[in-house]
Amino acid sequence: MAGVLFIVAVIGNISAKTYLFQELWQLSVVLLLTMGALFIQQVKPIAYLPYMLAVWSVYPELRRLLDWSFNSYSDTPIMALAPFLVSLTMLIPIIKGYKRLSRVSIGVLATAMFVFVYGLIIGLPQYGAMAAGFDFINYLSPLLIVPYINVSTFHNSARDLWLKSFTSIAALVGIYGIIQYFAIPPWDKFWMIQSEMQSIGHPEPMEVRVFSTLNSPGPAGVYFSFALAVMVMNKKWRAFGVPGLLLVVFALLLTLVRSSWIGLAAMIIAYFMQAKSQNKMKLVTMLAALVIFFQFVLPSLPGSDSITSRFESFGNLSEDTSYQERLAFSTHISQYISANPLGNGLGSTGLSAKLNKNALQDFDNGYLNVFYTFGLPGGLLFIGLLLFLLVYTLKTTNEHKEYRHLAFGTMVAVMFLFLSSNMMSGVGGACIWFLVSMVFMEHKEKVNDENLLRYP
Template sequence: MTAHSMDHPIAGRRRQIKLAVPVSLFFVGGFWAIVLLSCSAGLTGPARYFYTPLAFMVAAVLFVRFPAAYLVHVWWLWFLTPFVRRVVDFHSGWTEFSPIMLAPYVASLLMIVTLIRFLPRLNQRDMFPFAPILVGLGLAYPIGIMNAGFSPATFDALNWFLPVIMGIHVAFSWRSYEKLKISTEQVFLLGAAVVGGYGIYQFFFLAPWDAFWMRVVQMDSIGKPAPYEVRIFGTLNSPGPYADMLAASLLVALGAAGRLPWLAGMPAVVALLLSLVRAAWVGFAAGLFLLLAKMDMSKRAKLVAAVVLTIVSALPLLSIEQVSNTVTTRLETMVGSEAKEDQSYKDRVHFFQTFIVDALSNPFGMGIGATGVATKFANNGQMGEHGVVDSGLLEVPFVLGWLGGILYISGVALLVRSAFTRKWSKHDGFATVANAVALSVLVQMIFTNTLTGFIGTMFWSFIGFAIAAERHWADKADQADRADRVSGSARGVPSR
């Protein structure tokens, strides 16, 4: 075998990875160009109805031909769809149930094809924990239909099922791991720059569509619809998911190389602080701790330097009086006597004391659709009694019941344990970042349910990346071992 023929597969993989960038620019960039031009031309009315079908058509093409670009498309839909909805509603009138918001869901539905295709392989050791999770959710769906109704249960099923299916899709796409890894890293870095930068702009110059949306939804917890008085939510619908996206992006940036991480890090740090989401701050700290713990001394020193330089680069913005006062006031509520006097802390303690009986008293659970945004379907567009549940740890048994909750929690525990005890991918920096992102999301379950909806897609997809990385590097090791045996046989050396 010649050196040229040996290098050919590697060269082919490099060409494929490079190809993913123009494909993403053509399809994903083309989609957003159409949306932007339509809104700029005053065609927000038609955009309300063509946005989701067009997003699905682009997703279908990419899903079949370009898996890395498909994942990029799905991520951008999650990042920017709420922003598009606000712009459209501002110019064309408010609608409680906007078809625009379905775009990331319908694009993600294509991953059910992966689930159906590989369903028999869920009995494999690293994939088996997904089985009890799907069974637990499957048991809760019909109960949700009976208790909440078909529409609330079906809508909420998307929030519970699709993130899990996305994790399965990424895990079974391990043969494209390198392309998926590079694309995901790039989309989170660019996303941090765009979404983080917009959030900072939002703090200083609140856009009219954002102020309009705040007045309509009357979400008092995110401040007042005025500059300097808003808890920024960027291009998303609320500060929580926005902060978690930025925290994940920062962890990705700290594990990446090149100039883009530095450009993304500065706005992400400032925007994360201005979101005032303490749970996301705690989650980021947990993820950062894991990165430090998993790295060797040389990489650990580089990581510390990266953290310091990112903070230093953000100092000009953090030193602005309005920014520093806002962040400092929030930080004071996390330490000392101020923490216990904080109204949010008191409300959360009261919620735990009163809700724990409801969460654990029903062995069958209330079913999918009993909590969250889904409660609006049966409550004239307003959040129902359990529209906001301030603890993911309690929401799981409340929705899934005893059996479903045990199946779901045990599956999550097995996946996390296997991700943190991997063998082959321990020297892969992105695999370590994937574990850090998953941990940063998981530790926030005490505050809210971070395993569903947009935040859930980050947890499950990065768990999928941890599995895909392990399979990828195990396959590389097997290939190297086979090559050694073939080489040894050619030289007359007995195989082991």
């Protein structure tokens, strides 16, 4: 309530300044989405996680619509607060049920908080409260999914509803991405021109790297790859059946994000190694069908040339400009980290770079990004946390092995995806912590109202 009153006060102050009318609209949307989260948690809490994931997925598109409608590009949009505030509402049930937190979830939360606070202390004097604070909340808010799931008292069947909701959102985001590729909407075109992002193609039909409703192709690729892996692993988690799966496949390919393809392959292989023989046969059959689709159907589709050439670049990395630039960047940053082992702190990389002109916005190696930000002490602790989760999701005893296999596959994918970028914050972090948190649901008593288990 204090947070809501603060936002209302800010809106009241800005409304008195007519030249900030666009910011007033953004604040109003943020307030509406936050109040929606509070309402859902009170009325139908089972629908909260799908709602939160939807907000993480579409808020950049809402921002682009507002910018386009006002014909004014905002480099640091207030709309970016929306997923943070929606995610922070999880603190209410977490604080109420903190006694139900398991030792493992407490350890994960405490370790991550120690690393984040260390990065905040280092970053605050260098980059200011805005940049460091933005980075801090960008890391923390997705992580809250783990304790939120851990203290929940939903029945186990809630996990299937959440996972199917996750793939449903991905399918809808994928449909928009395909539309974006063939007929780019004017608001997306406006944003591409104003943002001057050279890596996402040209603002023309069939010349854009699909980013759909997300910020850029990178987050879109990560989102699609995780959703696609979930759809492949279990039929009951698959939204819209085989057509939905093919839509997400095509949208993922149109992002042209190679690291996401590698992460997807790693996740599916990790699942295959643990699955039962019967499930392995189903998986092999499905993958064979997808390969046939790629070999015979994809070449006839518009945009197939760029996708095919992107795949072919895997076999000729020595002449791949992007790969060579990443290699040179990694060498340079490694030398910098050696000279500054305490780290640069939060606010030094990522989206917070928009709030701090001296920060590195594009960081092409997740492992080096962690050490660059948190230094050797915090970096080793953070990477150690990821390795712990990798082992924990592999060896934890759980009567529902399908969720353990899903969480383990997610952590395997994370270890590979970190070779290209750090996706533990923002929408990537929301996807990862959401999938990993499936093994942290320990309370299996049914909720009082069975209707809560129905998707709204």
